[in-house]
Amino acid sequence: xxxxxxxxxxxxxxxxxxxxRAEQARARRNRIxxxxxxxxxxxxxxxxxxxxVQSQSDDSTAADGKGKGHFVTGSDGVRTWKGTLGRTHVxxxxxxxxxxxVGGDHNQVWMNCNGDVYTKALNNMNAVHSLEHxxxxxxxxxxxxxxxxxxxxxxxxxxxxxxxxxxxKQKDPIMLSAWGHQRTVTSATDPAxxxxxxxxxxxxxxxxxxxxxxxxxxx
Numbered sequence: 001x002x003x004x005x006x007x008x009x010x011x012x013x014x015x016x017x018x019x020x021r022a023e024q025a026r027a028r029r030n031r032i033x034x035x036x037x038x039x040x041x042x043x044x045x046x047x048x049x050x051x052x053v054q055s056q057s058d059d060s061t062a063a064d065g066k067g068k069g070h071f072v073t074g075s076d077g078v079r080t081w082k083g084t085l086g087r088t089h090v091x092x093x094x095x096x097x098x099x100x101x102v103g104g105d106h107n108q109v110w111m112n113c114n115g116d117v118y119t120k121a122l123n124n125m126n127a128v129h130s131l132e133h134x135x136x137x138x139x140x141x142x143x144x145x146x147x148x149x150x151x152x153x154x155x156x157x158x159x160x161x162x163x164x165x166x167x168x169k170q171k172d173p174i175m176l177s178a179w180g181h182q183r184t185v186t187s188a189t190d191p192a193x194x195x196x197x198x199x200x201x202x203x204x205x206x207x208x209x210x211x212x213x214x215x216x217x218x219x
Contacts, residue, residue: 068097071182077192078183085180087132087207094125099169100139101128103179110216111163113137117153118165118219126217130163131179133213134206136197139167140174148174151188161201161213179205 069083085103094105101124110129111122127137136159138152152174156164167175172184176193178200185192202209 071098076195078181078196081180081182090125094128096124096128098182099171100124100137100167100175100177100182102177102182103131104128106132110212112216112218113163113213114160115157116163116218117156118163120165120219121167121169122163122165122219127163127165130213130216131177132207133161133211134179134202134209135161135163135213136201137177138162138164138174139170139177140164141166141168141170141172144173145187148188152193155188155193155197159197159201162197176200178203179207181205 069081069085071079072082073079081098081102086105087103088105089108090105091107094101096104105125106128107123107125108129109126110133111118111126113130113133113135131137138156140149140152153164156162174185174187176183176185176196178196181200183192183196185196
């Protein structure tokens with residue numbers, strides 16, 4: 001049993017390291033593409049801006065717009081969203097049916113999620129894009145113990161495809177979110193933390209596996 005567990009852990013570490021190398025390569029390519037796109041944009045700024053705005057919703061606020069749904073709680077304590085989660089890139093503000101959101105229409109720019117720990121609340125529309133890329137999002141309120149926040153931050157910093165931020169709008173002190181999934185944990189030492197990371201960091205729920213977690217928005 002111990003040998004099998006060690007083998008699984010080693011394989012997972014190797015997989016994450018492979019993802020990190022691929023992510024770094026993508027980030028380099030993205031920087032080149034951004035520079036090229038910027039040069040082209042200067043030449044056709046007006047036309048490009050109009051095209052971009054017309055290709056996306058110009059509403060200032062809107063609901064997710066992809067139908068209603070609800071959470072179903074499994075025996076492991078993980079809540080799974082039953083309903084359609086939109087994946088359209090929008091410029092409007094999206095009113096999500098849960099906090100923190102676990103999916104839905106979102107901003108075209110993702111939050112950097114390569115083990116990034118943020119000290120201020122995030123724009124949900126950017127963070128949801130990170131979930132689409134297979135990230136796990138750790139959030140906490142002011143009621144969370146400092147020791148737990150520090151321990152979770154240390155775990156996030158060493159785990160690619162994760163991010164962490166405060167969120168005083170959520171109902172529980174510490175919550176973990178992935179695309180379409182969410183759960184509450186009691187502390188940083190709750191065994192559910194490792195289980196959630198193991199299952200959902202670049203897990204089967206990921207709409208865009210291997211997509212970038214760098215080159216996006218930082219705080």
